[in-house]
Amino acid sequence: MEKLVINGGKSLFGSIDISGAKNAAVAILPAAVAAGEGKCVIDNIPDIADINCLERIVESLGCTVERNGNSLTIDSTTLNNLDACTEDVRRMRASYYLIGALLARFKKARVELPGGCPIGVRPIDQHIKGFEALGADVKIEHGAVVVTAEKLKGANIFFDVVTVGATINVMIAATLAEGVTTLENAAREPHVVDVANFLNAMGANVKGAGTDIIRITGVESLKGCNYSVIPDQIEAGTFMIAAASCGGEVRVSNVIPKHLESITAKLTEMGVEVIEEDDSVIIKSDRNLKGVNIKTAPYPGFPTDIQQPMSTILSVAKGRSIINESIWESRLKHVDELKKMGANIKVEGRTAILDGVEKLTGAIVKATDLRAGAAMVIAGLIADGTTEIYSIEHIDRGYPHIEDKFKSLGADIHRETE
Numbered sequence: 298m299e300k301l302v303i304n305g306g307k308s309l310f311g312s313i314d315i316s317g318a319k320n321a322a323v324a325i326l327p328a329a330v331a332a333g334e335g336k337c338v339i340d341n342i343p344d345i346a347d348i349n350c351l352e353r354i355v356e357s358l359g360c361t362v363e364r365n366g367n368s369l370t371i372d373s374t375t376l377n378n379l380d381a382c383t384e385d386v387r388r389m390r391a392s393y394y395l396i397g398a399l400l401a402r403f404k405k406a407r408v409e410l411p412g413g414c415p416i417g418v419r420p421i422d423q424h425i426k427g428f429e430a431l432g433a434d435v436k437i438e439h440g441a442v443v444v445t446a447e448k449l450k451g452a453n454i455f456f457d458v459v460t461v462g463a464t465i466n467v468m469i470a471a472t473l474a475e476g477v478t479t480l481e482n483a484a485r486e487p488h489v490v491d492v493a494n495f496l497n498a499m500g501a502n503v504k505g506a507g508t509d510i511i512r513i514t515g516v517e518s519l520k521g522c523n524y525s526v527i528p529d530q531i532e533a534g535t536f537m538i539a540a541a542s543c544g545g546e547v548r549v550s551n552v553i554p555k556h557l558e559s560i561t562a563k564l565t566e567m568g569v570e571v572i573e574e575d576d577s578v579i580i581k582s583d584r585n586l587k588g589v590n591i592k593t594a595p596y597p598g599f600p601t602d603i604q605q606p607m608s609t610i611l612s613v614a615k616g617r618s619i620i621n622e623s624i625w626e627s628r629l630k631h632v633d634e635l636k637k638m639g640a641n642i643k644v645e646g647r648t649a650i651l652d653g654v655e656k657l658t659g660a661i662v663k664a665t666d667l668r669a670g671a672a673m674v675i676a677g678l679i680a681d682g683t684t685e686i687y688s689i690e691h692i693d694r695g696y697p698h699i700e701d702k703f704k705s706l707g708a709d710i711h712r713e714t715e
């Protein structure tokens with residue numbers, strides 16, 4: 298069992314490079330299996346457990362995967378298995394993008410229902426609605442999604458909720474459908490745009506990604522391409538919040554500042570100085586922080602994936618802050634862990650009321666999910682004394698080498714194996 302051990306109280310200084318976006322990369326890898334010829338060479342792939350998991354999954358389908366540093370080469374011309382039913386598939390969320398990709402290319406697939414972070418009910422009704430609108434027959438059998446279609450035909454699909462997953466999955470499936478598909482009330486997250494750009498690089502015709510209406514004109518086939526994943530908005534936001542919480546001056550590099558605007562705006566409102574440059578943001582903080590209110594919302598609103606790290610900084614900001622988590626119904630489980638460190642937080646349903654305390658104190662805590670883990674790391678960095686964080690496999694799913702990155706900024710953090 299591994300844990301992170303942090304001796305808190307150090308200010309952070311220096312520069313940190315942000316890795317490729319997890320939630321783009323975990324969709325791009327499955328989407329690559331839709332290529333019927335050539336290889337996909339994908340750069341800026343983050344070194345995280347979810348990617349390793351997906352590599353094993355696509356290999357189990359018969360694809361060849363080669364890793365060279367941050368670059369992955371996928372040859373899906375050798376794919377010979379349409380049954381994605383392994384423990385790895387069940388473990389992670391993004392494995393469900395294989396449904397869209399296999400349905401597009403082979404008109405059939407069997408993919409075990411996905412797992413992912415325990416942050417609330419995670420239905421896939423909007424994915425199913427989209428596949429059915431394209432002409433697929435969709436059944437849930439023995440814990441797997443079974444899709445078949447004679448052929449796929451373009452359709453108008455209006456999503457009942459703004460969903461990243463269904464927008465991406467149905468967009469992938471529609472690339473090889475006959476005619477035009479229109480997705481309305483589509484998610485606008487940067488990773489949706491990144492996947493659309495990747496599909497276009499493979500020869501697809503996707504327009505409008507980044508707005509709430511995406512038009513996909515079906516093409517005959519997709520082929521391999523060279524592509525580079527965008528920087529991770531959530532990893533960047535996590536480091537911005539950590540720097541603001543610890544005090545000091547940190548340049549968060551290799552980012553797209555536009556993607557960080559909602560986070561920048563909240564930190565500025567808290568009294569933190571944020572300087573935007575072309576592909577970096579500089580955070581200057583004297584730890585004199587003011588409480589603010591947060592309501593999570595689909596992009597360009599405040600990201601739910603940053604809500605938990607944000608709750609840590611708000612627990613030591615002056616005055617009262619209120620967090621309203623509008624996307625997931627149980628994404629406040631980390632609050633009990635923060636309370637062990639002295640935070641004063643009350644949870645009522647999806648709302649957390651935080652009364653800022655002077656300081657947090659080190660304790661033995663656990664990462665209840667991925668972003669909760671990031672919240673606990675930041676808590677450990679600002680707390681007096683030593684913090685030990687368990688269940689860090691959650692953190693490793695989405696943050697590449699988190700302890701090395703914080704260490705390079707002057708934090709006292711290391712990993713221990715028990």
Ligand code: EPU
Nearest residue numbers: 320390391418419420421422423424458460461462624667
């Ligand atoms: N929803 C439905 N029906 C569906 C799909 C979603 O009702 O068919 C609802 C969900 O229950 C939720 C809302 O729609 O209330 C948004 O869900 P969405 O589909 O956008 O989430 P997701 O695709 O399952 C991705 C990220 C999450 C991130 C959310 C929201 C990946 C692999 N995961 O999940 O990231 O919180 O979008 O931005 O891309 C994380 O990285 O820590 C993480 C959990």
